[in-house]
Amino acid sequence: MERSSQNVERTVGKYMKEMGIKAKWVKPWTITTIDFDFNNELQNILNEQFTPDRPNAVWCSDITYILTNKGFVYLTSIIDLFS
Template sequence: MTEAIYLEVSEKTDAAMKANRQVSVSGMLKILGVSRSGYRAWQNRKTSSTQQRRDAVKAKIMVIYDESKQNYGAPKITKKLQQEGEIISERTVGKYMSQLGIKAQWAKPWTITTKDSDFSNELQNILNEQFNPERPNAVWCSDITYIWTTVEK
């Protein structure tokens, strides 16, 4: 919670400096109810080694994702990272990808929906246009049509 306040104060002071205005940081912190010493400590705080590693892994994930033309998901990115020597799980890569706001592209499988127009060798007309069979279930007819539909959840 206080980190969000510190970020806001920092952004406001940066904007004021760019606009050549003077802003009372102490006054802002007093109004917001946080201490000056806490703000200064937050400003001077260095990122931890864990956070540095996370940022480095996220950068590698973005590089691999962009090299794959934004197609790879967590499983393939995990394999690439492991080949590079990183020790990381697929779940962690998926979590980092969601934090970065990226996800794999799903390629729709291509299905052949038409055949060659020359059916003379393969198909035989065994009905000879006699559509009134002598008994039930003697003649069956079907047609296959591929129609893409959307599935609503």
């Protein structure tokens, strides 16, 4: 094949640049928690009685994470089961 003086080679990168498309790098998955066997350590001290008779006797909490554009944010909630 003969090549003219004009460079007509087209690559995926050039097409992407023309269309304003950019590659997105995805961070590899990182293990953030380690699952331990807590069965021997945990005790059921409430015995499914979730209506305490006085304030500040039983507290409950939970934590979760939410994916945002800038990364993960953590949300925790703590409540007194009396209220």
